[in-house]
Amino acid sequence: MDFSLTKEQTAFRDSVREFARQELNPGANERDRGGHFPAEAWKKCAEFGIFGLPLPAEYGGSNRNMLEVILATEALGYGCEDNGLLFAIGAQIWSMQMPILIFGSAEQKKQWLPRFIAGESIGAHSVSEPEAGSDIFSLRTNATRNGSSWLLNGQKSWTTNAPVADVLLVMTTVDASLGDKGLTTFLIEKCTPGLTVNGPLEKMGMRTAMMGDLVLRDCPASDENLLGKMGSGSAIFNSSMEWERAFILAPAVGAMQRELERCIQFARRREQFGKPIGSYQSVSNKLVEMHMRLETSRLLLYRGAWMKSQRKRLTSEPSETKLHISESWVQNCLDAIQLHGARGYMVESGLEKQLRDALASRIYSGTSEIQQVILAAYLGL
Numbered sequence: 001m002d003f004s005l006t007k008e009q010t011a012f013r014d015s016v017r018e019f020a021r022q023e024l025n026p027g028a029n030e031r032d033r034g035g036h037f038p039a040e041a042w043k044k045c046a047e048f049g050i051f052g053l054p055l056p057a058e059y060g061g062s063n064r065n066m067l068e069v070i071l072a073t074e075a076l077g078y079g080c081e082d083n084g085l086l087f088a089i090g091a092q093i094w095s096m097q098m099p100i101l102i103f104g105s106a107e108q109k110k111q112w113l114p115r116f117i118a119g120e121s122i123g124a125h126s127v128s129e130p131e132a133g134s135d136i137f138s139l140r141t142n143a144t145r146n147g148s149s150w151l152l153n154g155q156k157s158w159t160t161n162a163p164v165a166d167v168l169l170v171m172t173t174v175d176a177s178l179g180d181k182g183l184t185t186f187l188i189e190k191c192t193p194g195l196t197v198n199g200p201l202e203k204m205g206m207r208t209a210m211m212g213d214l215v216l217r218d219c220p221a222s223d224e225n226l227l228g229k230m231g232s233g234s235a236i237f238n239s240s241m242e243w244e245r246a247f248i249l250a251p252a253v254g255a256m257q258r259e260l261e262r263c264i265q266f267a268r269r270r271e272q273f274g275k276p277i278g279s280y281q282s283v284s285n286k287l288v289e290m291h292m293r294l295e296t297s298r299l300l301l302y303r304g305a306w307m308k309s310q311r312k313r314l315t316s317e318p319s320e321t322k323l324h325i326s327e328s329w330v331q332n333c334l335d336a337i338q339l340h341g342a343r344g345y346m347v348e349s350g351l352e353k354q355l356r357d358a359l360a361s362r363i364y365s366g367t368s369e370i371q372q373v374i375l376a377a378y379l380g381l
């Protein structure tokens with residue numbers, strides 16, 4: 001493995017950091033308080049080329065290799081404090097664009113990918129249900145044949161981007177008794193009669209990422225709406241989770257880097273008992289632990305990017321990466337607050353917002369406990 005960066009790659013990373021700092025941060029705190037979707041920032045990301053980073057040129061993408069895609073998305077997290085925006089962007093790239101690129105028909109790719117890349121359309125990936133969260137293959141939203149077309153009925157929960165989406169990837173079953181073999185995926189446009197999107201739901205963190213619930217009542221779909229074949233839903237879900245778990249936390253690594261640098265500066269500057277607090281070992285040890293969590297998180301992230309750039313299939317790596325980065329991010333946020341004392345507990349410090357945002361990462365894309373279940377199986381347990 002070679003993680004050394006060329007001059008061009010370093011310059012590209014720095015340009016993304018600068019873009020994120022200048023263009024995406026203004027108004028981020030107000031948006032967080034109000035729970036507003038950053039439509040303008042989304043457009044700016046499209047203009048900068050963020051959505052097209054991993055996609056082929058024929059759809060308007062820049063077809064960067066995965067290490068560069070990850071450098072860019074990590075750099076977004078370093079420069080931009082609006083984690084909700086970056087999470088919403090990641091949800092679209094990894095769980096909507098990639099499934100369409102891999103499983104979509106030529107027409108579906110032509111219809112949606114250029115629009116996502118240009119920021120003209122937004123996509124959402126809707127799998128979870130009120131009674132099917134971790135146990136996702138027990139989902140109940142059903143697709144029944146109606147002549148030559150389909151009718152979808154059911155409910156979906158906690159779908160990121162749903163309230164602002166133009167198209168939703170909806171996971172259904174054609175026959176619940178078939179388990180994962182019955183899973184079937186449709187691309188449903190928001191304006192389809194029979195589909196209601198409720199939201200945005202009020203959340204603890206990631207408040208600028210819009211989340212909604214779906215109700216499908218005799219929602220019609222044709223064979224052209226099928227993503228992949230009937231019964232290929234579990235392959236689509238597994239592929240989406242491979243991308244999402246491996247890469248959606250790239251911005252978190254950037255955020256951890258920014259917060260660590262801030263904590264180090266504070267520990268050098270803040271004096272108590274006549275000395276900088278960083279000179280006390282219980283403080284410097286905390287900083288070293290934060291640094292180690294950051295470095296190991298980055299290594300796991302880059303390993304996945306390197307494997308993808310070598311066209312290798314990821315197996316246990318996405319769960320290892322997702323589990324380690326999300327737990328590290330939460331712990332680093334807690335440590336950053338502790339290290340700043342009362343200042344860190346104040347809303348204006350922005351550190352409590354980072355913690356609220358980080359906590360979501362232990363739940364979405366499969367909880368930490370579910371990543372442990374998956375990894376235990378890889379260990380033969």
Ligand SMILES: Cc1cc2nc3c(=O)[nH]c(=O)nc-3n(C[C@H](O)[C@H](O)[C@H](O)COP(=O)(O)OP(=O)(O)OC[C@H]3O[C@@H](n4cnc5c(N)ncnc54)[C@H](O)[C@@H]3O)c2cc1C
Binds near residue numbers: 091127133158366
């Ligand atoms: C910010 C955010 C964004 C989201 N975005 C989307 C989205 O875009 N699309 C979508 O489809 N879903 C989305 N979700 C939903 C998310 O995927 C689910 O919340 C998650 O899979 C867990 O399901 P649940 O909430 O029903 O918890 P449950 O499955 O009910 O789990 C409750 C608790 O029990 C634990 N648990 C369950 N089973 C086991 C087990 N076998 N072993 C050990 N522990 C277990 C869990 O770890 C958890 O702690 C999002 C969630 C959040 C918070």
